[in-house]
Amino acid sequence: MSTVQxxxxxxxxxxxxxxxxxxxxxxxxxxxxxxxxxxxxHGRPKEEIVFISGIGCSSRFPYYLDTYGMHSIHGRAPAIAxxxxxxxxxxxxxxxxxDGDSLSIGGNHLIHLLRRNxxxxxxxxxxxxxxxxKGQYSPTSPEGAISRSTPMGSTDHPFNPxxxxxxxxxxxxxxxxxxxPKHLREMLERADAHPGTSLLEIYQNCNVFNDGAFELFxxxxxxxxxxxxxxxxxxxxxxxxxxxxxxxxxxxVIVDLANGxxxxxxxxxxxxxxxxxxxxxxxxxxxxxxxxxxxxxxGVFYVNERQTHxxxxxxxxxxxKEKKGDGDLDALLRGENVWTIA
Amino acid sequence: xxxxxxxxxxxxEAREKVVILFAGDSGDGIQLTGSQFTDTNALFGNDxxxxxxxxxxxxxxxxxxxxxxxxxxxxxxxxxxTPGDVCDVLVVMNSAALKANLGKLxxxxxxxxxxxxxxxxxxxxxxxxxxxxxxxxxxxDNYVLHxxxxxxxxxxxLADTKLGMKEKDRSKNMFVLGFxxxxxxxxxxxxxxxxxxxxxxxPELLEANLKVLQAGYNYGDTSExxxxxxxxxxxxxxxxxxxxxxxxxxxAIGLIAAAQKAxxxxxxGSYPITPASxxxxxxxxxxxxxxxxxxxxxxxxxxCSAIGASYGGALGATASSGPGIALKGxxxxxxxxxxxxxxxxxxxxxxxxxxxxxxxxQADLWQALHGRNGEAPIPVIAASSPTDCFxxxxxxxxxxxxxxxxxxxxxxxxIANGAEPWRFPEAKDLRPIxxxxxxxxxxxxxxxxxxxxxxxxxxxxAIPGMKGLQHRIGGIEKEDKTGNISxxxxxxxxxxxxxxxxxxxxxxxxxxxxxxxxxxxxxxLLVGWGSTYxxxxxxxxxxxxxxxxxxHVHLRHMFPFNNGLRGLLxxxxxxxxxxxxxxQLRQLLRAEYLVDAAGLNKxxxxxxxxxEIKAGALNLLS
Numbered sequence: 001m002s003t004v005q006x007x008x009x010x011x012x013x014x015x016x017x018x019x020x021x022x023x024x025x026x027x028x029x030x031x032x033x034x035x036x037x038x039x040x041x042h043g044r045p046k047e048e049i050v051f052i053s054g055i056g057c058s059s060r061f062p063y064y065l066d067t068y069g070m071h072s073i074h075g076r077a078p079a080i081a082x083x084x085x086x087x088x089x090x091x092x093x094x095x096x097x098x099d100g101d102s103l104s105i106g107g108n109h110l111i112h113l114l115r116r117n118x119x120x121x122x123x124x125x126x127x128x129x130x131x132x133x134k135g136q137y138s139p140t141s142p143e144g145a146i147s148r149s150t151p152m153g154s155t156d157h158p159f160n161p162x163x164x165x166x167x168x169x170x171x172x173x174x175x176x177x178x179x180x181p182k183h184l185r186e187m188l189e190r191a192d193a194h195p196g197t198s199l200l201e202i203y204q205n206c207n208v209f210n211d212g213a214f215e216l217f218x219x220x221x222x223x224x225x226x227x228x229x230x231x232x233x234x235x236x237x238x239x240x241x242x243x244x245x246x247x248x249x250x251x252x253v254i255v256d257l258a259n260g261x262x263x264x265x266x267x268x269x270x271x272x273x274x275x276x277x278x279x280x281x282x283x284x285x286x287x288x289x290x291x292x293x294x295x296x297x298x299g300v301f302y303v304n305e306r307q308t309h310x311x312x313x314x315x316x317x318x319x320x321k322e323k324k325g326d327g328d329l330d331a332l333l334r335g336e337n338v339w340t341i342a
Numbered sequence: 343x344x345x346x347x348x349x350x351x352x353x354x355e356a357r358e359k360v361v362i363l364f365a366g367d368s369g370d371g372i373q374l375t376g377s378q379f380t381d382t383n384a385l386f387g388n389d390x391x392x393x394x395x396x397x398x399x400x401x402x403x404x405x406x407x408x409x410x411x412x413x414x415x416x417x418x419x420x421x422x423x424t425p426g427d428v429c430d431v432l433v434v435m436n437s438a439a440l441k442a443n444l445g446k447l448x449x450x451x452x453x454x455x456x457x458x459x460x461x462x463x464x465x466x467x468x469x470x471x472x473x474x475x476x477x478x479x480x481x482x483d484n485y486v487l488h489x490x491x492x493x494x495x496x497x498x499x500l501a502d503t504k505l506g507m508k509e510k511d512r513s514k515n516m517f518v519l520g521f522x523x524x525x526x527x528x529x530x531x532x533x534x535x536x537x538x539x540x541x542x543x544x545p546e547l548l549e550a551n552l553k554v555l556q557a558g559y560n561y562g563d564t565s566e567x568x569x570x571x572x573x574x575x576x577x578x579x580x581x582x583x584x585x586x587x588x589x590x591x592x593x594a595i596g597l598i599a600a601a602q603k604a605x606x607x608x609x610x611g612s613y614p615i616t617p618a619s620x621x622x623x624x625x626x627x628x629x630x631x632x633x634x635x636x637x638x639x640x641x642x643x644x645x646c647s648a649i650g651a652s653y654g655g656a657l658g659a660t661a662s663s664g665p666g667i668a669l670k671g672x673x674x675x676x677x678x679x680x681x682x683x684x685x686x687x688x689x690x691x692x693x694x695x696x697x698x699x700x701x702x703x704q705a706d707l708w709q710a711l712h713g714r715n716g717e718a719p720i721p722v723i724a725a726s727s728p729t730d731c732f733x734x735x736x737x738x739x740x741x742x743x744x745x746x747x748x749x750x751x752x753x754x755x756x757i758a759n760g761a762e763p764w765r766f767p768e769a770k771d772l773r774p775i776x777x778x779x780x781x782x783x784x785x786x787x788x789x790x791x792x793x794x795x796x797x798x799x800x801x802x803x804a805i806p807g808m809k810g811l812q813h814r815i816g817g818i819e820k821e822d823k824t825g826n827i828s829x830x831x832x833x834x835x836x837x838x839x840x841x842x843x844x845x846x847x848x849x850x851x852x853x854x855x856x857x858x859x860x861x862x863x864x865x866x867l868l869v870g871w872g873s874t875y876x877x878x879x880x881x882x883x884x885x886x887x888x889x890x891x892x893x894h895v896h897l898r899h900m901f902p903f904n905n906g907l908r909g910l911l912x913x914x915x916x917x918x919x920x921x922x923x924x925x926q927l928r929q930l931l932r933a934e935y936l937v938d939a940a941g942l943n944k945x946x947x948x949x950x951x952x953x954e955i956k957a958g959a960l961n962l963l964s
Contacts, residue, residue, distance in 0.1 A: 327628065
């Protein structure tokens with residue numbers, strides 16, 4: 001009899017038997033594929049992985065994976081995941097959310113999740129629109145956005161999601177896009193490796209209600225000129241190396257390397273542990289249609305290893321047990337002042 | 343040379359039971375004075391029942407009626423079930439306290455008044471007409487009035503300390519407490535020990551408080567105005583070990599006990615709200631039991647974190663009051679839909695909206711039963727007294743865990759803060775709680791079916807980390823057994839039925855319905871629930887003693903009802919439902935059993951007196 005060696009896990013091992021029901025051409029497919037790929041690469045047993053989502057197109061995600069999963073209620077996944085994480089410190093926990101789910105109805109929970117630094121990976125699918133309710137503007141839609149609920153254009157100023165997260169003291173901030181799977185996969189790996197709340201914003205195209213919202217960043221013809229992919233220890237170069245970003249005090253400015261205006265040595269060198277510079281990086285949020293707009297950054301903006309919430313919570317329980325001994329139920333029932341009636 | 347005055351001989355009179363109301367500004371330390379005297383009496387062996395009653399503001403305007411804080415204590419050598427309808431003794435620190443509470447004092451009752459609180463400023467703030475001072479104008483002639491300058495006597499006692507005037511005046515309540523201990527022949531030992539613990543790191547404050555406490559006691563001994571002391575003998579209570587407990591303590595201890603018996607970690611997610619916050623405080627002091635407390639960013643996160651913890655295999659619990667429960671509504675529906683254990687406590691207060699945060703009411707019964715979208719029947723149970731809070735939260739955990747469902751426990755501000763003696767159980771005697779855990783397996787056996795049910799309609803609890811049981815659950819309608827998303831019409835109807843049947847079957851586990859008192863059939867049945875227990879019991883016993891055909895049943899299970907309730911209601915000509923709302927249980931009984939139940943309703947933010955219940959019953963009997 002021969003022994004069968006367990007083969008390395010494949011992507012398909014992490015897929016559930018459920019038919020994926022996103023619209024054909026939706027950016028979500030690409031993200032699902034990369035997540036499956038990262039899970040397979042890690043090879044972590046399926047029962048040790050949990051996906052928790054809120055409500056929205058992206059939040060159907062857990063149904064398509066053969067892991068543990070909860071499709072909860074609108075905006076509340078961070079709170080549910082925080083509770084779960086408190087009692088399950090050893091599992092791999094992923095939180096799937098969208099721009100409406102996490103920045104509108106669940107905005108409060110997101111910022112508190114980040115300040116607490118609960119160890120899980122937040123994948124924020126940003127498509128700048130409400131898809132599941134069929135096309136209303138979202139908290140990330142640009143001012144003036146024409147949608148079904150804003151026929152004359154949105155009057156709301158949008159959130160800058162990563163600036164918001166930086167303001168909430170997030171310990172891991174990154175941005176990727178559905179149309180760059182290789183980079184996305186790298187971002188997913190980095191997010192998964194970070195102990196603490198990893199916030200990965202993913203630009204995701206809704207081809208039905210907001211097609212092309214990010215096309216200047218994602219399409220071959222315009223991508224190089226409008227994006228800058230940051231890497232730790234490397235200068236901020238874009239436009240295929242023809243341009244770069246120099247810091248003029250606190251102000252990022254575009255410099256031309258081709259015409260000798262500046263050299264690579266003049267450029268801002270990305271340091272993902274620099275909190276102040278990360279605050280500038282998240283603020284590089286210009287409308288790419290405006291002349292002279294700064295390129296939109298992608299990559300890991302910021303990493304800070306701060307103790308996680310559940311570590312501190314468990315440490316308190318351990319300390320209480322050390323000081324008072326394991327709880328004695330009879331002593332608790334008895335209390336401090338007992339009298340006896342014989 | 344100073345002489346120590348020789349104590350005059352004093353007479354000691356026995357009393358069966360006494361009701362004292364301490365009242366003063368909300369910064370006067372009234373709650374502390376009351377709870378200390380309660381503990382002393384309980385330790386002595388009296389039966390006790392208390393009613394703390396204070397304004398919502400932490401420091402309401404001094405000297406005004408709005409700022410009056412009160413603590414009513416009923417203690418006796420016989421069983422006491424309520425804090426008392428009328429007071430025998432009223433202790434007031436200022437004019438406003440007198441004005442607000444004089445109506446609660448019986449005719450001929452005793453008033454002990456801090457005369458310093460009756461200066462022209464205090465009188466004006468309390469709204470007495472100019473030049474009128476009730477302590478001196480003869481308007482209190484129908485009472486026994488003792489006017490004592492507590493402020494001055496306190497300052498005298500501390501004359502040789504270095505404390506500032508403000509700090510000295512802060513110990514006024516200790517003078518009152520010392521004096522009352524003298525009046526009721528009690529030892530100061532219990533309070534002295536308490537002060538030693540409280541001021542461990544502040545020796546000068548400890549010394550001052552002990553001095554003033556003793557000065558108050560000595561004042562009774564030496565002052566010529568007080569010629570009589572009273573004695574309330576221990577109550578003939580069942581044999582056993584006792585402690586004092588408030589309802590909120592009962593809930594905290596009960597949650598820990600139930601989690602331990604079930605072998606589960608306790609996770610408590612909560613957002614601060616009056617009058618439920620003490621549960622969070624108590625639990626956060628007990629982390630050595632493995633308790634995890636999470637002060638969430640809002641009420642929604644509080645319940646959602648508890649849902650997450652239950653999903654993760656712990657016992658998730660949360661508590662709030664009416665407005666917070668309103669915010670938790672959607673998540674309650676999720677917990678119901680997921681079919682996972684969850685305990686939700688509502689310490690009710692006066693509503694609607696912000697309502698009366700520090701006052702009591704029973705007006706959230708319908709909210710508990712119906713406050714969700716879709717058909718989401720959740721078991722609802724109610725605690726009837728501070729000690730019953732322990733019993734009922736234990737029951738809530740047992741039902742939630744063993745039947746895989748959220749359970750709502752209704753308490754209220756009255757029993758949450760009120761205290762009574764508790765013959766506490768031993769851990770080994772607590773009922774077992776058995777979580778229906780799923781059994782891990784090899785995934786090769788085919789997909790796991792998370793919504794397969796046992797003969798009680800209960801699904802298994804499969805916890806992330808368990809091998810081979812990966813599954814997806816959610817708030818969206820699910821296919822029978824598989825849990826996969828399903829919009830199929832017949833499946834939806836089936837699932838609605840299965841979920842409802844599971845909850846309905848919980849009634850099969852109840853003990854048979856039992857009368858609290860009275861004949862098995864007769865003229866009138868009093869049907870109560872929750873904190874009205876003591877007042878209804880007292881009234882029912884009195885009516886029975888007077889020869890009336892009256893029985894009392896007190897409901898613990900508000901949904902589903904006890905299966906025996908239908909038959910019981912038929913045994914009486916008339917049914918009366920006293921409630922601190924406009925008739926919520928009454929309407930449920932009428933709808934469910936077609937019984938012509940009458941209501942006795944009080945919506946004043948204050949508990950019923952037994953006299954009110956008795957009058958209502960007599961009115962219906964006549």
